[in-house]
Amino acid sequence: MKKLFILGKEDRPSLPAIVCSWLLVCIFIVVFFWISLHAIQTTFDFSFIADFHIRLLKGFGMTLLLSLASFIVSLFLGVISAAGQGSRLLPIRCLCTLYVTFIRGTPLIMQIYLFFYIIGTAWGIENRFLAGVLILSIFEGAYITEILRGSLLSIDAAQLEAARAVGFTHAQTIRWVILPQLIARTLPALTGQLASIIKDSSLLSMIAVIEITQTIREITATNFRLFEGYFFLGILYLCLTLPVTLASKVLERRFRYEN
Amino acid sequence: MKIEFQQLSRQFEDGRIVLDSINFSDEIRTLAIIGPSGGGKSTLLRILGGLLLPTSGEVFVNGSPIPQNEEQLQRYRKEIGFVFQQGGLFRHMTALENIQIPLVQVHHYSERSAKERALELLERFGLKEDSHKRPFQLSGGQQQRVAIARAIAARPRFLLLDEPTSALDPEYTTEVLDIVNELKNEGMELIIVTHEMGFARHACEKAAFLCQGRLMEYGDSHTLFTHPQTPQLEQFLGRLLEWNI
Numbered sequence A: 001m002k003k004l005f006i007l008g009k010e011d012r013p014s015l016p017a018i019v020c021s022w023l024l025v026c027i028f029i030v031v032f033f034w035i036s037l038h039a040i041q042t043t044f045d046f047s048f049i050a051d052f053h054i055r056l057l058k059g060f061g062m063t064l065l066l067s068l069a070s071f072i073v074s075l076f077l078g079v080i081s082a083a084g085q086g087s088r089l090l091p092i093r094c095l096c097t098l099y100v101t102f103i104r105g106t107p108l109i110m111q112i113y114l115f116f117y118i119i120g121t122a123w124g125i126e127n128r129f130l131a132g133v134l135i136l137s138i139f140e141g142a143y144i145t146e147i148l149r150g151s152l153l154s155i156d157a158a159q160l161e162a163a164r165a166v167g168f169t170h171a172q173t174i175r176w177v178i179l180p181q182l183i184a185r186t187l188p189a190l191t192g193q194l195a196s197i198i199k200d201s202s203l204l205s206m207i208a209v210i211e212i213t214q215t216i217r218e219i220t221a222t223n224f225r226l227f228e229g230y231f232f233l234g235i236l237y238l239c240l241t242l243p244v245t246l247a248s249k250v251l252e253r254r255f256r257y258e259n
Numbered sequence B: 001m002k003i004e005f006q007q008l009s010r011q012f013e014d015g016r017i018v019l020d021s022i023n024f025s026d027e028i029r030t031l032a033i034i035g036p037s038g039g040g041k042s043t044l045l046r047i048l049g050g051l052l053l054p055t056s057g058e059v060f061v062n063g064s065p066i067p068q069n070e071e072q073l074q075r076y077r078k079e080i081g082f083v084f085q086q087g088g089l090f091r092h093m094t095a096l097e098n099i100q101i102p103l104v105q106v107h108h109y110s111e112r113s114a115k116e117r118a119l120e121l122l123e124r125f126g127l128k129e130d131s132h133k134r135p136f137q138l139s140g141g142q143q144q145r146v147a148i149a150r151a152i153a154a155r156p157r158f159l160l161l162d163e164p165t166s167a168l169d170p171e172y173t174t175e176v177l178d179i180v181n182e183l184k185n186e187g188m189e190l191i192i193v194t195h196e197m198g199f200a201r202h203a204c205e206k207a208a209f210l211c212q213g214r215l216m217e218y219g220d221s222h223t224l225f226t227h228p229q230t231p232q233l234e235q236f237l238g239r240l241l242e243w244n245i
C-alpha cells in the first residue's frame, strides 16, 4: 500500500502506482467541485453547447486564427528586434532594448487598453481583429526577442571558428551552422510561447474581440451558467495548449544534443 | 612545405603582445610546436591556418604570402586541414555529416562521392559504427578521430593540429596520436602543437620551442630535446620530467 503512493529516493514510479495516484487526484477534484457546487445548489446544464454551437465554433475559430496570426507577426517582430539589439546603430539598439523592457515590465491588460486607444484612435484601425493581432504581437514579440537573443548569444565561438576552418563562407556559416543550431535551441521555447499566445489571446475579450472567451462571456451573461461556461472554456483552451506543449516537449527531446 | 615568418607579431586588443617579431624560414615536413601555456602556440597556428591575421609582419607558405582579405582567406583555408583542441565538430551534425557537408558545400563534391569519401575515412579510423552519432554521443578520442578525418577529407596541402589530445583522457591519447603518425608516414605534412613530448621527439622531424611570444629554439627534434640551448627550454623540459616514471 505504502509502495503505491510514496517514492523512495531513487525509485521510478511503477505504472500501477501512477494510475492510482492520478485516480486519487481526480476523485479529489471531482468531490471538491461537487461539494462546492452542491453548496450553492447548482445542477449541471451543458445544453448551451448545443444551443450556441455555431457561435462557439466561430469563437473558437477566432481564437485559433488570432493566435496563429499573432504567432507569425510576433515571430517577425522578435527577429527584427533581436537583430536590432545587436545592431551597430546605437539608437536602434536603444529602441529595441526599450521595447523589450517596457513590454516585459508591464501587464498585458494595460497594454491592451493603451495600444487599443493609440492604434484605434490615432491610427484609425477600427478592425478589432487586426488591432488584437497587432497588440498581442507587440506583447509576445518582446518575449520572443529574449528567446532569440539568448540563443544567439550562446552560440559557441568555437563552432564559428570551426566553420571558418572548414572553409565555409559567411553565408554558408549562417546556413549550415548558425541557423540549425539557433532553430534547435529556440524551437522548443518558441513552441512553448505559442501556448502562451493562445492563453493570452483571451485577454483581447477586453476590447470585445469575439474570440472564445468573449463568446462564453456573452453566453453566460444571458443564461447565467457560469460554472459550465467557464469549465467548458477551460477544456477548449486545454485542447489547444496541450498538443502544443506536447510538441514543445518532443522538439526538446529531438534536439537533445544541444544540452 | 616552406614556411617563412618575417617580423611576425600579434597583439590583442588589451595591448598584450602574444607573438613578438618572429623570424623563421625552413622547409618543413613535420613540425612539433612545444612551449608553456599562454606562450602563443595557438595564436601562431591560427595565423598559419588563416583564422587570425597578424598585427604586423608577413607569413609565406611555399613562397606566397597568406592573403589579407576575407575572400582570398576563404580560398586559402579550404586547402588546409585544421584540428582543434576540442569542440571543433559541428554539434548538430552526425560524424558523417561533419565530413560530408563541407566536402559538398566547400569542395563541390557530389553528395555521393562525398559520402563515399567520408565513409571510407570513418571506416579507416575505426568509426564505421559511429557514423550516425552526433559528437555528444562520441568519446573524446572518437571526436578527435572524426575531426582528423574531416580535416584530411579534401586532401589538404598540410595539416595543422592544435593540441589534439590535450582534452583527452590518457587512454584516448594514443589512438589519436597513432592516426597522426600514420598520416605522417603516408607523407602528409603537418604542424602539431602538443604537450606529448614523446610524440614531438620521436614522430616529428623538427621541433620549435615557443615561449613568451618568442621563438626561443628551433631545430631537429632530437637535438632540441637532448641539447636545449636556452635556460627556458631546459627548465620547461625539466618540469615535464619531474614526475616521469
Ligand SMILES: Nc1ncnc2c1ncn2[C@@H]1O[C@H](COP(=O)(O)OP(=O)(O)O)[C@@H](O)[C@H]1O
Binding pocket: B012, B013, B014, B018, B035, B036, B037, B038, B039, B040, B041, B042, B043, B044
Ligand atoms: N582573442 C584573444 N584576445 C585576447 N587575448 C588573447 C586572445 N587569444 C589569446 N589571447 C592571449 O594570448 C596569449 C597566448 O595565447 P595562446 O596563443 O592561446 O597560447 P598557447 O596556445 O601557447 O597556450 C594568452 O595569454 C591568451 O590569454
Ligand SMILES: [Mg+2]
Binding pocket: B041, B042, B043, B163
Ligand atoms: Mg593553445
